[in-house]
Amino acid sequence: MGFWQRLHRGWGHVHVVTQEPSHMRITSVLVTLVLALGAAGCADEAGTPEGAATGTTGPTETTSESPSPTEGPGGAGQTIEITVAGDTVSPSGERVEVPLGEEVVLEVTADAPGELHVHSTPEQELAYEAGTTSFPLTFDQPGVVEVESHDLGLTIVQLEVR
The missing domain is CATH 1.20.5 (Single alpha-helices involved in coiled-coils or other helix-helix interfaces)
Incomplete structure (x- = not known):
């Protein structure tokens, strides 16, 4: 019926x-x-698990303008250089493989203060000043971690944790 x-x-x-x-x-x-x-x-819009980040004790101010793109000082780990100049950010959404459980340093060189959002577990907001600031991170879960600037509406880099 x-x-x-x-x-x-x-x-x-x-x-x-x-x-x-x-x-x-x-x-x-x-x-x-x-x-x-x-x-x-x-x-997670990408459909992949997010990596867990640990070991972030805060930013480290440095005066060096040109660190090595793959190894930190003394081979301490991988360094990813991020440059912010006005509305231009480099890298621009590239995917970079990073080792699971090893330290990765985000080195931000900027012409003005700002903030990065690291979409890991737990999510992190990393404030930086004008100049060069280093953020040491360690990821304990495999997956893709997006590093974004919400102020500029940009995905800066995708960290593929393996």
């Missing part, structure tokens, strides 16, 4: 129109599935 047949069956009485129990189960399963997928999509 269809929806309208149940609704119009006998004008003298009010009838409660309900769905069949099997339809209700299917509907509730579909709603649950859509909500679960939506929540998973909000957690």
